[in-house]
Amino acid sequence: MRILTCLKQVPERDSRYKLNQDGSRVLEEDLVFETNESDLFALEEALRLKEKLGGEVAALSLGSDRVSKVLRNALAMGADRAIHLKGPEFERGDAWGTAHAIAAAVAAEDFDLVLTGVQSEDMAFAQTGAVVAQILGWPCATIVMEIALEADTCRVQVKRELESNVFERVELPLPAVLTIQSGSHPIRYATLRGIMQAKRKEYRVLTVEDLGLSAETVGEVAAKVRHHRLLAPERKKQTVMIDGGAEEAARTLMDKLVNEVGVL
Amino acid sequence: MAGRIVVLGEHRDGRLKKISWEAMGLGRKLAAELGKDLCLALVGSDIEGLAREVSRRSGLEVVVLANDRCRHYTPEAYCEVLAEYARTDDPYLLLLGHTYQTMDFAPTLATMLDRGLIPNCVDYRSTDGQLLWVRQVFNGKLNLEVSAKGDPPYLVSLQQGAFPASEEDLKVPPRVEQRQVGVAEGVLRRKLLEVMEAVQTKVDLSQAEIIVAGGRGLGSQEKFQLILDLASALGAGVGASRPVTDGGWLPKEHQIGSSGQTVTPRLYIACGISGAIQHLVGMSNSGCIVAINKDPYAPIFQVADYGIVGDVFQVVPKLIEIAREMRP
Numbered sequence: 192m193r194i195l196t197c198l199k200q201v202p203e204r205d206s207r208y209k210l211n212q213d214g215s216r217v218l219e220e221d222l223v224f225e226t227n228e229s230d231l232f233a234l235e236e237a238l239r240l241k242e243k244l245g246g247e248v249a250a251l252s253l254g255s256d257r258v259s260k261v262l263r264n265a266l267a268m269g270a271d272r273a274i275h276l277k278g279p280e281f282e283r284g285d286a287w288g289t290a291h292a293i294a295a296a297v298a299a300e301d302f303d304l305v306l307t308g309v310q311s312e313d314m315a316f317a318q319t320g321a322v323v324a325q326i327l328g329w330p331c332a333t334i335v336m337e338i339a340l341e342a343d344t345c346r347v348q349v350k351r352e353l354e355s356n357v358f359e360r361v362e363l364p365l366p367a368v369l370t371i372q373s374g375s376h377p378i379r380y381a382t383l384r385g386i387m388q389a390k391r392k393e394y395r396v397l398t399v400e401d402l403g404l405s406a407e408t409v410g411e412v413a414a415k416v417r418h419h420r421l422l423a424p425e426r427k428k429q430t431v432m433i434d435g436g437a438e439e440a441a442r443t444l445m446d447k448l449v450n451e452v453g454v455l
Numbered sequence: 456m457a458g459r460i461v462v463l464g465e466h467r468d469g470r471l472k473k474i475s476w477e478a479m480g481l482g483r484k485l486a487a488e489l490g491k492d493l494c495l496a497l498v499g500s501d502i503e504g505l506a507r508e509v510s511r512r513s514g515l516e517v518v519v520l521a522n523d524r525c526r527h528y529t530p531e532a533y534c535e536v537l538a539e540y541a542r543t544d545d546p547y548l549l550l551l552g553h554t555y556q557t558m559d560f561a562p563t564l565a566t567m568l569d570r571g572l573i574p575n576c577v578d579y580r581s582t583d584g585q586l587l588w589v590r591q592v593f594n595g596k597l598n599l600e601v602s603a604k605g606d607p608p609y610l611v612s613l614q615q616g617a618f619p620a621s622e623e624d625l626k627v628p629p630r631v632e633q634r635q636v637g638v639a640e641g642v643l644r645r646k647l648l649e650v651m652e653a654v655q656t657k658v659d660l661s662q663a664e665i666i667v668a669g670g671r672g673l674g675s676q677e678k679f680q681l682i683l684d685l686a687s688a689l690g691a692g693v694g695a696s697r698p699v700t701d702g703g704w705l706p707k708e709h710q711i712g713s714s715g716q717t718v719t720p721r722l723y724i725a726c727g728i729s730g731a732i733q734h735l736v737g738m739s740n741s742g743c744i745v746a747i748n749k750d751p752y753a754p755i756f757q758v759a760d761y762g763i764v765g766d767v768f769q770v771v772p773k774l775i776e777i778a779r780e781m782r783p
Contacts, residue, residue, distance in 0.1 A: 204729065205750045208597055217593070286562060287571055309558075312594050316574055318562035325566040330644040331530070333559045348648065352714060354555050356653035361529075362646045374701025415571025419587060419600040424757055427739070430746075432762045440763045441773030444745065445781070447761060452743050454665070454722040455689070455781070 192246035192340070194237045194304045195274075197293055197320070198230040198265055200258045201313040214420040216283075226261045229308025231378045233371040236338055237306050238269045238379070244342045247271040249302075253281040253292055259394075266389035267381030273394045280399045280406045286318035288413040293319070294326040295402040304347070305368045309334055324368035331368040332361055336375055458607070459492045460485055461518075461546040463537065464509070465556055466497060471509055473620060474552030478613055479513055480621035481579075482550050488581055491547055494518055498536050500526040503633060510629035513621060517631050518544075524638040527647050530560035532638045538567045539636060546608045548586075553612040555714075565610045572610040573601055575732075577617040595732050595754035615713065616736050658708040658716075660692045665722045668694030668711060668738070672727020672748060672767055676704035681771050682726060688778035694718065696734045712737035727767045730755030747771065 202208075202222045209218045237248045250265035252258045253276035262273035276292050284292070297305055305324075310317035317333075324331035336358070337350040348362045352372050381389075399406055407413060431447070433440045448455045462482045464475040479495060486493040494516040497506055506517040520540055524532045541549065541564075551557045553575040565572035577598070578589035585602055588611060592599045603609040660666055667689060669682035679699065686693045694711040695704070711718055712734040723741035728734060730746070730753055738744070739758045746759035747770050756762045763770055 202593065204594060206593070206596075207752055208593060217597070285571060287566070290566075314592055315590070317558050318565075318572060318574065321559070321562035322566050325563045331563065332645060334555055351559075352555060353650075354714065357650065358653065359650045360648040362648055364644055373697065377702065415565075415604055416573055416601050417604050419602065421592070422589075422598045422600065424591065424595065424598050424754065427758050428744075428760055430756055430759045430762045432756075432764065437765060437769035438773050440765060441770055441777055444761060444763060445774065445777045448722065448743070448745070449781075452722075452760075454743055 192240055192244045192304065192342075193249075193300075193302045194240060194246065194306060195249045195251055195297060195300070195302045196230070196234045196237045196265070196270065197305065197307045197323075198234065198250055198252045198261050199227040199308075199311045200224045200252060200254060200261045201227045201311055204312065210421055214422070215418060217421065224257055224260065226264060227308055227311045227313075228378075229310055229312070229371070229373055231308075232373050232375055233306040233308050234265055234268060234270065235376050235378045236371050237304075239376060240304075240338065240340060244340065249274055251276065251293065251296060253277070253289065255279070255282065262394065263389055264381060266392045266394070267385040268379055269385060270392075272392055275394065275396045276402070277396050278398050280410045280412070283411040283414075283418075284409060285314075285414040285416045286316045286322050287415045288410045290319050290322035290326055291413060292402065292404065292409040294323050295404050296397060297323065297327060299402070303365045305329075305366070307368070307370050309370045309372055320368050320370040327368075329366050329368055330363040331370075332363055333370040334372045335369045336372050338369065458545065458547045459494055460489075460548045460550065461544070462493070462495045462550045464495050464497045465552055465554055466499065466502065466505060469502075469505055471505065472552060472554065474554060474613065474615045476620035476622065477615070477618045478550045478552055479515065481613065481618040483621055485548070485586075489547075489584075496520060496537075496540065498525050498533055503631060506631045507629040510631055511627060512624045514625040514627045515630075517629070519631060519633045520636050521633060522636050522638050524643065527650070528556060529643060529645055529647055530563060531642045531645055533560045534564045534567055535638050535642050536636050537564050541568055541608050549608055549610045551610070551612040553614050557612050561610060561612060568608065568610075570605070570608065570610055571603055572612065573603060574612045575614050576611055577614045591732055595730060595735075595757075596752050614732065614736070616739075653707075658692075658706070660694055660709075660711065660716050660718045660720075663692035663718065663720045665689055665691035665724075666694045666711075666718055666720045666738075666741075667691045667724045667726065668696065668728060669699060669726045669767075670696040670728030670734075671698040672729075673699070673704070676702070678768070679704045681768070681775075685724070685726070685771055685775050685778065688775045688782065690782070691722075691724075692720070694723075694738070696728045696731070725755050725759070726771055728755050729753040730758065
């Protein structure tokens with residue numbers, strides 16, 4: 192089984208954002224980046240499938256030098272090789288621009304499965320996997336909770352999450368794209384041994400030219416959605432912030448809940 | 456009629472989902488602002504009854520795109536039918552609810568139409584005839600205004616609960632256009648094997664007066680005990696955000712949010728919950744919301760009545776102490 196997992200680098204969850212002058216993007220200088228958690232669930236599934244069925248797991252990301260941290264971590268977790276689509280052309284794409292780059296990389300190889308997370312924590316488009324599938328002409332299943340796959344088969348069965356406690360089981364022919372829901376299996380940590388081994392694994396860098404693409408077909412230029420400005424969300428309520436040390440804050444809160452709100 | 460605004464309705468078991476009524480509410484408003492016609496489109500098989508009822512209530516024309524292969528949802532049949540509909544009717548805007556079903560087929564549909572899909576919108580502004588859509592990005596810490604490049608049709612999905620539902624019952628004679636549409640066998644690669652309902656939940660938080668909920672910030676199953684202790688001291692129900700049930704710290708039936716329960720207690724105390732939109736849709740209508748989180752920019756504070764920026768492991772033990780003093 193040859194599996195590709197796509198991983199996106201996003202700002203850390205607890206990041207504090209500062210905007211550039213016209214408010215069109217966040218300033219990256221003070222941000223720390225990590226792998227999009229949803230994509231790590233996809234990598235975990237890929238590694239489990241490989242442990243069961245053999246084959247290989249490749250990890251792909253796109254962007255500037257800093258995304259190498261995502262790929263090094265994937266190699267340390269157990270991926271066999273890394274594919275880094277590198278260059279400014281790939282940056283700030285929407286699902287369309289990003290998916291075209293990924294699809295070109297996939298088309299150049301011979302994968303049975305492409306796994307992605309359900310959505311990214313920064314842009315939350317929740318589309319890239321499905322768009323990759325459509326460009327490649329592959330079937331796709333999103334929001335996958337379980338994968339049932341046997342060796343030497345040309346079909347995969349998956350359990351998908353629908354809403355309100357309803358699930359479905361579907362079957363797709365391979366090759367296929369699956370987007371993996373969080374929580375399927377706990378994400379493994381990179382071990383020291385894994386980190387050492389990662390240094391000797393294949394790390395391939397591909398540019399727009401290497402993929403045979405023109406710069407207009409990927410990234411921000413190709414995007415179908417134009418970004419205007421970023422804004423602080425409107426507060427839905429006037430929040431009373433309670434200051435002080437833990438004890439003082441706890442006492443003030445309980446006092447307000449009893450005497451002002453009357454809910455206790 | 457070309458250039459309409461079309462709400463793509465989602466239905467299950469003969470009922471239209473609430474989010475589709477919300478999309479119709481917004482569709483009505485946009486139709487008036489932009490001077491466009493509005494209709495609802497439904498894909499399925501044997502759904503004329505539903506179509507008539509929705510048309511009677513809403514006063515909208517309902518277009519039924521009927522094919523036996525669409526009796527149960529599969530993305531390939533839906534996309535085939537809807538792409539054909541979009542090409543023949545040339546709508547201006549396709550409005551969808553941002554549901555798991557939409558997430559499954561709408562990106563494919565948009566790509567088939569050579570368009571982008573603007574997902575999960577919470578608001579809009581119209582300036583100079585252009586629609587700017589507002590989306591939540593960066594884990595809900597920022598909003599982003601976006602617009603679609605190029606020509607219609609534009610595809611937009613709406614966050615559940617972000618727009619008021621169109622709820623009036625106009626009791627008008629229904630207008631239903633029934634269209635038999637084709638789906639070639641060859642496009643159907645993904646086969647539906649079965650639909651399963653999870654076992655009836657034993658934990659019903661919908662009636663709880665007080666809920667204490669914990670999130671990722673608790674860090675582990677052992678440490679989550681703190682939330683159970685506070686709930687017990689306050690006589691409250693126990694809730695959780697997705698990372699808690701994903702991690703197995705608490706059974707799935709305690710999950711609150713879009714893939715869990717929706718609750719409206721008089722008091723909701725959120726501890727170590729950042730407030731992802733999927734969680735907020737399940738609890739933001741609670742009477743009084745208290746948020747305790749170490750990140751002052753966590754979106755949970757946007758919906759909180761009272762907020763404490765601090766360490767749950769410092770604050771919650773104090774709350775337990777005080778609660779026990781109050782209720783010996």
